[in-house]
Amino acid sequence: MIHLKDINKTYQGAQPLHVLKGITLDIAEGEFVSIMGASGSGKSTLLNILGILDNYDSGEYLLGGTLIKDLSETRAAEYRNRMIGFIFQSFNLISFKTAVENVELPLYYQGVARRTRHKLAMEYLDRLGLTQWADHYPNEMSGGQKQRVAIARALITKPQIILADEPTGALDSKTSVEVMELLKTLNAEEGVTTIVVTHESGVANETNKIVHIKDGIIGKIEENLDHTARPFGINGIMK
């Protein structure tokens, strides 16, 4: 599904910063992967490149067989819309839109008719147990509810990958567990390829594969099917 080959990225500036130094990574369809690293390790940059929010300098990135390189803004927007579902640390819901309107938005940009997208958005909210919150605005909801709305918005276009950037970063530990459980279930039931970027080992432990990144290079890749990657990671997320 995702094929990265020797990706390099340097931020130009007074002092050029070589952030990604040859990342080569393959993620198969239906995998539940986490990318772990300390701040400054280059994991956010990698996520931005995966999410077509940023360009890379050299290398090759294939997403579902499509080469993603030097796209125009319009094409990039189109690919983001159809292939990728984003989940952010700070939810990034639009504050003056209700939950259901937020969920509808990706479909609006696909040009789906009003009624159809409303119906679909309600279905997704229902699946995430938010039916009675559909007409509430983000500031009337708890963090966990907001993140679930964001997840519904990420799922509604049936993307090929879900990119979650610190999805539990702004949540308390109980809600964090719920959100991770939700992502896990979605991955297991729907088979959506899910990539979680985190610096919390407890969160990473919930995923099936942990990619360690350090100083712009991939360290080791752990298979973590029995979720025992960290001693304090069993049955919960360390906050």
Add this chain to the structure above:
Amino acid sequence: MRDIFIEILTTIKHNRLRTALTGFSVAWGIFILIVLLGAGNGLINATMGNSSRFLATSMVVYGGETSKAYDGLGENRDVQLNDKDFNITSKGFPNNVKSVGAELSQQGETLVNGSDYTTGINLSGVYPNDVEINKRTMICGRFINELDLKERRKSIVISSDMAKELLPQSPLSLNGQMIRTTTLAFRVVGIYESQKNSMGNDAFIPFTTFRAIYNKGDKTGNIVFSFSNLNSEAENEAFESDYRARINRQHRAAPDDENAIWIWNRFTQALSMDTATGLLRTALWVIGILTLISGIVGVSNIMLITVRERTHEFGIRKAIGAKPWSILRLIIIESIVITTFFGYIGMVLGIAANLYMDATIGQETIDNGLFAIQMFTNPTVGIDVCVKATLLMIVAGTLAGMVPARKAAKIRPIEALRAE
């Protein structure tokens, strides 16, 4: 489209005060534009109304005073037009001159009917063509005709105002009756409608009669004629200099002496009036548009602030698949909606102000005793101006939205998402 409007309404609702203040400047701009154009139209209509009482293709020639020594004679000689000039005018220019008349007048006459009288009358001896050249409207009877002229009849045409003074009970029945000047009796053959905006208080008698009564010899006073086949400024000038040369020579004045006779050409006057009104209209549009520009800059400014405030939101939208074009469109349409909505408020208020002007100073006339002039006639704008103003607002809205919209469209999602 409906979604876009809902989005715009939501953002406008969020920033009511700001939008209203911006809108005010646009409304003000359009208001000024409409009021200026309306007032300009009032002025133009009034001037047109004041000048349209003459036949446009007519000229009046007055005797003057020479300003150049010529043919052994000095300057500053009086020139009085006479029968020879009349003949040159009527026979010398068969291609251009149509009907020729002349006008002699005597000020301060008094008309008497029994015990009623009216004074300060300007008694004029005229030709029958005066009625069409000076566009007089007959209420009853007829104007002076060829037979009056030929037989030197003592016929008189008076104005409706005079008739009211001479026979207050039933002015119109004065037609056909005998009235007197200080010395002679005349038969009223017709009554014309007094024009509020025309100078003088004229009663008309046949030219030949007048000349006999007042012993004018071969003098003709002013020569009045209508013309044809002079359709441009250049043709008129050529005709005038030719005409001037011939009349001047007849009076032994230099052919190019511009003061020996005076020519009042109503056609070229109308032409230059057209140019002047065109200039006035253009100037008013320019002033109005300049006023509007300050409003547009206001809208642009507000949209820039909006874009800055919504950077994060646009970042989210782009991350989930908004194309630059859809962001661009959103901002531009918002700008057009604000401009047009408030523009229309301004337009409606402007039209209301014009109607108010029409109802007040539009009805006022300035009466200086001799004649009355309307300063404003129908000071309103037509539907064409409203359509133009609408187009102007849409264009202005687009321009105002352009810079902010491009800025919004260029927002890079990663930077925007960071901006919180």
